[in-house]
Amino acid sequence: DGEPRPIPHRVPILGHAMSFARDRRTLVAQSIVQSKNEPFTLLIAGTKHYVFNKSAEFTEVFKNSKTLDSVGFLRLVMRNLFGINATDAEAFVAGSVKPILHDVNSMYLLRNENNAVTAVAYFDEVRQAVERFDKTLAQSDTKRITKDVLLIIAHFQSEPTTNAYFGKLVLDVDPKILDALNVVNKYGFWSLLFGVPRFLAPKPYRARDRIVHALRILVDAINARDGVASPYIESRVRQLLAHGLCRDTVAKDVLSVFSGVHSNSMPTAYCTLVELMEHSELIPVFRSELQEAGYMVTLPEDQVSIFPDKVPRMRSFLHEVLRTHNNGTAFREVLKDTTLLAAGRTWQLKKGAVVDLPNSLLCATETIHPEPNKFVANRFLDKSLGGWGENFTKTVKPFGGGVSFCPGRVFAEKQILAFLAALIEHYDLEVVTTPYKTPRNSDVDEVLWSPAIEIEIRKRT
Ligand code: HEM
Missing domain, CATH: 1.10.630.10 (Cytochrome P450)
Structure with missing residues (x-):
């Protein structure tokens, strides 16, 4: 297994950015159908977002806190917000x-x-x-x-x-x-x-x-x-x-x-x-x-x-x-290349990408x-x-x-x-x-x- 499969997009670099900003829930729900309920990748403004939607995958992502962390987002929260x-x-x-x-x-x-x-x-x-x-x-x-x-x-x-x-x-x-x-x-x-x-x-x-x-x-x-x-x-x-x-x-x-x-x-x-x-x-x-x-x-x-x-x-x-x-949606940044074992599959996550855990879909x-x-x-x-x-x-x-x-x-x-x-x-x-x-x-x-x-x-x- 490699990275989660990409969902095709029409606009280069921006990728799915517009639909993500407009209605994240619908974009992700449609992508899940397209990917037949498997994890998938969305390109959003030049960044790869790996989206997982199973409980076991959430748990594994949370466990890998050494390489999957939200430090950049928290930095923004503390400084800017x-x-x-x-x-x-x-x-x-x-x-x-x-x-x-x-x-x-x-x-x-x-x-x-x-x-x-x-x-x-x-x-x-x-x-x-x-x-x-x-x-x-x-x-x-x-x-x-x-x-x-x-x-x-x-x-x-x-x-x-x-x-x-x-x-x-x-x-x-x-x-x-x-x-x-x-x-x-x-x-x-x-x-x-x-x-x-x-x-x-x-x-x-x-x-x-x-x-x-x-x-x-x-x-x-x-x-x-x-x-x-x-x-x-x-x-x-x-x-x-x-x-x-x-x-x-x-x-x-x-x-x-x-x-x-x-x-x-x-x-x-x-x-x-x-x-x-x-x-x-x-x-x-x-x-x-x-x-x-x-x-x-x-x-x-x-x-x-x-x-x-x-x-x-x-x-x-x-x-x-x-x-x-x-x-x-919980976000985690991929700080280092990470191999994730979850729900019986192995996924390769690349440094610099973001992991999205859309709780609304789990729900x-x-x-x-x-x-x-x-x-x-x-x-x-x-x-x-x-x-x-x-x-x-x-x-x-x-x-x-x-x-x-x-x-x-x-x-x-x-x-x-x-x-x-x-x-x-x-x-x-x-x-x-x-x-x-x-x-x-x-x-x-x-x-x-x-x-x-x-x-x-x-x-x-
Ligand atoms: C229904 C009410 C609440 C909901 C849905 C909620 C949800 C959340 C979520 C989703 C996070 C981020 C978790 C993550 O990124 O993994 C969080 C963090 C946090 N919440 Fe709540 N929260 C609620 C009420 C409260 C209350 C009442 C307090 C304080 C008494 C509180 C204190 C905090 C703190 C301090 C953090 C940061 C934890 C950390 O980063 O170490 N929350 N909350």
């Missing part, structure tokens, strides 16, 4: 800072007892958000409030998350910081990433400066006293300062975490809520699951035992949303997910509970994998499930926008550009 200077960015991507971050992420985001500390703080923040909203609702004439889905998520998920991770100081310093993040994600993600100069894209640059300014104040406060933010953020900031990084770089690192906790969770929560509105017959099912789990009588500090283990139906629903609204593969185009809320529910018994940890990769496997995945599940639980347990919800369109992908820019969807909220009696 977060604005870290070139020397420090190198230390983050390939130098002495990398192991510090790996350890602090594993210690606080993945170790259960530490993860639980921030999760409990978050559950309590969600409770307070419900209390505040109840007051506003009680004061309204009609006892009903209509709100854009984005604002519902801001109130019940993003603000509580900000307080739980970064402490109250951040929203006190800049109550509009989440709007600024939306500006960066809506107008600036690609232009910042590809280094479009400031005078051509002033809005996202200004919004980013504004976030960094608030986070710089947070870094100063953490440096001066204890108890300002979560143990995770405090430890991360202190270790980076002790390592000799300047406060500006550390504030920009906190920006990367700020973006990490919001920029994937917000659009996922968006698609989850809108899908639930489309499958509103599930609301009573989830309410009885929550009742059985004792949600309404359980204090925030004990809710870690509920989310996700005691709500398997809600959890299966969330993972079906992640499966059906996923457009994530739509018939042999992995029967009836892949159907939304099946019980797909990932155990068969003993009446579900289809598919295993999302083996077959869906919305959190990536390998060395950069999302360390926030444990919190992300709790975050979105607790958000949904608070909404459906406390309120009756009805979509008032007609007609409305659910975004196809839970990409942050796609969700932010989608036409607004409004929901009427009433207190449950």
Whole structure:
């Protein structure tokens, strides 16, 4: 076996670049049919992209992290998207800072007892958000409030998350910081990433400066006293300062975490809520699951035992949303010629090429997910509970994998499930926008550009 077979193109050098930029999902889906479900190569702007679409191939690519790595892309992210200077960015991507971050992420985001500390703080923040909203609702004439889905998520998920991770100081310093993040994600993600100069894209640059300014104040406060933010953020900031990084770089690192906790969770929560509105017959099912789990009588500090283990139906629903609204493609650069053994075949990958792992296609593969185009809320529910018994940890990769496997995945599940639980347990919800369109992908820019969807909220009696 040699390199994956090329998909013919008409335009020299540019190759498939235009169709890739326009609609990556369709291009890749058509190429899979053309290549009879085998890996294939697309020429895109002079670079070979090897596309794999089987679970076993994903796993092998993730395993070969020494020669298949995303270091160039990460460099771009740290320098251009977060604005870290070139020397420090190198230390983050390939130098002495990398192991510090790996350890602090594993210690606080993945170790259960530490993860639980921030999760409990978050559950309590969600409770307070419900209390505040109840007051506003009680004061309204009609006892009903209509709100854009984005604002519902801001109130019940993003603000509580900000307080739980970064402490109250951040929203006190800049109550509009989440709007600024939306500006960066809506107008600036690609232009910042590809280094479009400031005078051509002033809005996202200004919004980013504004976030960094608030986070710089947070870094100063953490440096001066204890108890300002979560143990995770405090430890991360202190270790980076002790390592000799300047406060500006550390504030920009906190920006990367700020973006990490919001920029994937917000659009996922968006698609989850809108899908639930489309499958509103599930609301009573989830309410009885929550009742059985004792949600309404359980204090925030004990809710870690509920989310996700005691709500398997809600959890299966969330993972079906992640499966059906996923457009994530993981990229790896081929740093050295590599021989890849996967799914019984051997592939030769050439230095300088890029490996694409289009998760959306894995999620739509018939042999992995029967009836892949159907939304099946019980797909990932155990068969003993009446579900289809598919295993999302083996077959869906919305959190990536390998060395950069999302360390926030444990919190992300709790975050979105607790958000949904608070909404459906406390309120009756009805979509008032007609007609409305659910975004196809839970990409942050796609969700932010989608036409607004409004929901009427009433207190449950
Ligand atoms: C539904 C929500 C989320 C999704 C779908 C998601 C997805 C991802 C993906 C696909 C990656 C890249 C993996 C790769 O390249 O292999 C990633 C990385 C990361 N995520 Fe998440 N994420 C979510 C929520 C979160 C949360 C809540 C946090 C923080 C608490 C977080 C923190 C991070 C960090 C720090 C990285 C970089 C890891 C590294 O490069 O070492 N994520 N996430």
